[in-house]
Amino acid sequence: MNKIEEGIKPIVKKYKEEVGALIPALQEIQEKYKYIPKESIEILSKEFHIPVPRINGVITFYAQFRTEPVGKHIIRVCHGTACFVNNGDSIMDTVKEILNIEVGETTEDRYYTLEQVACLGCCSLAPVIMIDDRVYGKLDSTKVKNVLKKFKEVEND
Amino acid sequence: MTNIKRVKIGMASCGLAAGAQVVFDNLKEDLADSNIVVERTGCIGMCFREPLVEIEYNDGHSIIYGDIDGKKSKFLSQKIKNNEIAEELVVYIPGDEKYENDHYHKKQIKIVLRNSGIINPESIVEYIEKNGYKGIKKSFEKGKDWVIEEILKSGLRGRGGAGFPTGLKWKFAGGSKSDMKYIICNADEGDPGAFMDRSVLEGDPHSVLEGMTIAGYAIGANQGYIYVRAEYPLAIIRLEKAIAQAKEEEFLGENILNSGFSFDISLKKGAGAFVCGEETALMRSIEGNRGMPTLKPPFPANSGLWKKPTNINNVETFANVPWIIVNGGDKYASIGTEKSKGTKVFALTGKIKNSGTVEVPMGITLREVIFDVGGGIINDKKFKAVQIGGPSGGCLPASLLDTPVDYDSLNNTGAIMGSGGMVVMDEDSCMVDVAKFFLDFVVEESCGKCTFCRIGNRRMYEILDRITKGKGEMKDLDELEALAYQVKNGSLCGLGQTAPNPVLTSLKYFRDEYIAHIKNKKCPAGVCKALIEFRIDPDKCTGCTLCARNCPVDAISGEVKKTHIIDQSICIKCGKCYTACRFDAVIKE
Numbered sequence: 001m002n003k004i005e006e007g008i009k010p011i012v013k014k015y016k017e018e019v020g021a022l023i024p025a026l027q028e029i030q031e032k033y034k035y036i037p038k039e040s041i042e043i044l045s046k047e048f049h050i051p052v053p054r055i056n057g058v059i060t061f062y063a064q065f066r067t068e069p070v071g072k073h074i075i076r077v078c079h080g081t082a083c084f085v086n087n088g089d090s091i092m093d094t095v096k097e098i099l100n101i102e103v104g105e106t107t108e109d110r111y112y113t114l115e116q117v118a119c120l121g122c123c124s125l126a127p128v129i130m131i132d133d134r135v136y137g138k139l140d141s142t143k144v145k146n147v148l149k150k151f152k153e154v155e156n157d
Numbered sequence: 158m159t160n161i162k163r164v165k166i167g168m169a170s171c172g173l174a175a176g177a178q179v180v181f182d183n184l185k186e187d188l189a190d191s192n193i194v195v196e197r198t199g200c201i202g203m204c205f206r207e208p209l210v211e212i213e214y215n216d217g218h219s220i221i222y223g224d225i226d227g228k229k230s231k232f233l234s235q236k237i238k239n240n241e242i243a244e245e246l247v248v249y250i251p252g253d254e255k256y257e258n259d260h261y262h263k264k265q266i267k268i269v270l271r272n273s274g275i276i277n278p279e280s281i282v283e284y285i286e287k288n289g290y291k292g293i294k295k296s297f298e299k300g301k302d303w304v305i306e307e308i309l310k311s312g313l314r315g316r317g318g319a320g321f322p323t324g325l326k327w328k329f330a331g332g333s334k335s336d337m338k339y340i341i342c343n344a345d346e347g348d349p350g351a352f353m354d355r356s357v358l359e360g361d362p363h364s365v366l367e368g369m370t371i372a373g374y375a376i377g378a379n380q381g382y383i384y385v386r387a388e389y390p391l392a393i394i395r396l397e398k399a400i401a402q403a404k405e406e407e408f409l410g411e412n413i414l415n416s417g418f419s420f421d422i423s424l425k426k427g428a429g430a431f432v433c434g435e436e437t438a439l440m441r442s443i444e445g446n447r448g449m450p451t452l453k454p455p456f457p458a459n460s461g462l463w464k465k466p467t468n469i470n471n472v473e474t475f476a477n478v479p480w481i482i483v484n485g486g487d488k489y490a491s492i493g494t495e496k497s498k499g500t501k502v503f504a505l506t507g508k509i510k511n512s513g514t515v516e517v518p519m520g521i522t523l524r525e526v527i528f529d530v531g532g533g534i535i536n537d538k539k540f541k542a543v544q545i546g547g548p549s550g551g552c553l554p555a556s557l558l559d560t561p562v563d564y565d566s567l568n569n570t571g572a573i574m575g576s577g578g579m580v581v582m583d584e585d586s587c588m589v590d591v592a593k594f595f596l597d598f599v600v601e602e603s604c605g606k607c608t609f610c611r612i613g614n615r616r617m618y619e620i621l622d623r624i625t626k627g628k629g630e631m632k633d634l635d636e637l638e639a640l641a642y643q644v645k646n647g648s649l650c651g652l653g654q655t656a657p658n659p660v661l662t663s664l665k666y667f668r669d670e671y672i673a674h675i676k677n678k679k680c681p682a683g684v685c686k687a688l689i690e691f692r693i694d695p696d697k698c699t700g701c702t703l704c705a706r707n708c709p710v711d712a713i714s715g716e717v718k719k720t721h722i723i724d725q726s727i728c729i730k731c732g733k734c735y736t737a738c739r740f741d742a743v744i745k746e
Binding site: 019020021022023024026027057058061062063064065079080081082084085086090093097117118119120121122123124125126128133134135136137138141 | 170171173174175204205207346347348349350351352355386387388389390425426427428429430431442443444445446447448449463506508512513544547578580582586591594595598602604709731732733
């Protein structure tokens with residue numbers, strides 16, 4: 001048994017008998033690997049009796065799913081209305097400038113992956129970004145620079 | 158000895174993002190050797206003053222402090238220990254005349270948000286103390302017909318935006334014969350600029366569980382699902398905890414409170430598709446498929462999830478239900494207007510002073526919500542528009558500020574009530590750019606099933622993009638309008654049917670701005686980069702060099718203490734010089 005097969009075994013077991021469990025199963029695979037490895041799709045197809053193209057159809061439909069490996073941390077820059085009205089575009093520009101990557105890309109050191117989200121629902125603190133599960137609000141170009149700098153420092157402590 | 162009972166810190170996502178964790182940790186540590194309880198609560202509502210700390214005294218009164226950071230929390234804990242009041246940090250004292258007369262509090266009625274920011278959302282005991290789960294007990298006593306009758310009497314309409322009468326929906330689903338029925342709570346709050354449901358789920362999750370259980374009992378369903386956005390991790394954690402507690406206390410599970418009625422609730426996490434907020438798409442998603450809408454009829458009440466009768470309501474709708482059951486439909490119906498009863502929660506954001514969640518009676522005017530409750534525009538700038546209802550709604554101008562907030566009046570303006578996002582804009586927002594922003598969103602989120610929604614919205618986006626780049630023609634406006642009606646008529650679900658609303662309302666109320674972009678090649682708000690130019694006013698420039706140092710492309714030249722010049726051929730119009738200048742010498746035109 002190879003590594004991925006071994007790795008997703010408990011997930012397959014948990015959801016195999018449940019009807020309509022493809023999405024939660026994919027979500028747990030992604031939680032584990034931060035993306036959905038191609039091999040896991042083939043295993044799911046066999047175990048869940050769902051054709052590979054149908055699984056790919058589901059994966060590509062939902063914005064949450066990724067099929068490429070990502071960096072250690074994910075930065076989500078909010079593109080909601082309140083952020084938009086409060087100059088959120090400049091936050092995205094600054095983050096891109098600091099990390100030197102575009103949306104969907106990962107930094108060379110594989111530390112950050114940059115994503116854009118429709119709305120994080122923290123509109124009172126607009127503009128906001130989210131690093132992993134934590135939200136940082138009331139940002140401007142200078143503050144977002146500090147957030148990124150501090151984040152790395154704290155982790156390397 | 159202190160007469161303080163407990164200290165509560167607002168720890169919903171907003172509070173946490175503003176730094177509430179440090180405040181919580183500090184207070185917990187500093188007060189560890191006292192008998193004061195330090196605990197977390199949900200959204201207190203005054204998001205503009207986060208992080209918020211509430212001190213509850215033994216005699217029942219309380220004081221809310223705001224803008225507390227790490228340093229201030231140390232100061233505050235000292236004050237608490239000395240049994241003193243930190244006057245300079247007070248933002249609100251419930252019951253105190255000075256604060257209660259403030260429009261922010263006076264014009265709000267809290268039904269949905271009755272417990273939010275008051276109880277610890279992770280404690281079922283505190284929910285029960287506030288009449289929690291009394292609604293389900295009363296429902297069992299009175300019977301299911303009475304429950305549906307009471308909801309009908311209350312006049313409650315779907316708070317997800319469409320406004321269908323909730324009681325009627327329950328009646329239809331209740332009347333369907335089947336071995337299995339389902340209740341779904343739509344917590345896929347996807348409108349950008351809306352976070353009412355998140356506040357409820359994070360601040361008072363049990364109210365939603367109880368509302369769903371009452372609905373399940375009324376229509377004869379034994380299984381419920383909450384379809385919640387994966388972008389709301391804290392709401393998911395609080396719901397998971399609440400479900401576990403409710404099961405333990407036998408408010409969920411087999412034979413609830415010995416009534417013979419069984420009901421269970423499972424969480425389903427959304428995977429990031431806005432269209433799944435549409436009920437048929439949402440059900441396809443729970444079934445494990447691509448979340449694409451299907452034709453109605455059949456309506457979910459007859460054939461919904463796994464082709465079984467299903468009743469689907471929004472978070473806010475469910476949160477109203479226990480209150481209505483306990484206090485009576487008549488009492489609920491006494492609030493609001495003839496056709497829109499009760500209250501509505503809005504997420505007030507944008508260029509507004511008191512940004513946060515507010516709950517107001519139906520029938521209040523937009524002006525009251527924005528200027529009285531919301532406190533007006535930041536920096537007292539001029540109000541330009543309010544965007545309500547998100548991508549399905551519209552932009553309303555100052556001349557419509559006296560429109561009452563009810564389903565029908567708002568529909569008449571071309572906007573919709575929507576789920577409750579209310580984004581206020583001042584003179585710095587360009588309406589063409591805002592329309593483009595929403596179209597960009599729907600182009601991205603259209604599932605692609607209907608041709609008009611898939612291609613029509615994209616064509617409209619391209620036209621708007623041309624206009625914002627100064628390449629628009631007058632005939633574009635007619636084409637935009639024609640396309641907008643075709644998309645509305647040619648789409649199957651609510652997403653496509655309402656997607657052109659932001660364009661149509663901005664064309665109707667802000668046509669002059671479109672014309673300025675097309676004919677004069679100017680963006681009056683100074684937003685559209687292709688149509689603006691930055692210049693330096695030689696009379697104001699002191700030659701401090703700050704602008705030149707901030708310019709990322711070295712487009713600004715000039716010697717120290719002499720007037721600087723921007724080279725237009727290099728300038729990328731990022732506006733950094735404009736923000737950096739301390740003498741207002743950079744002009745944007």
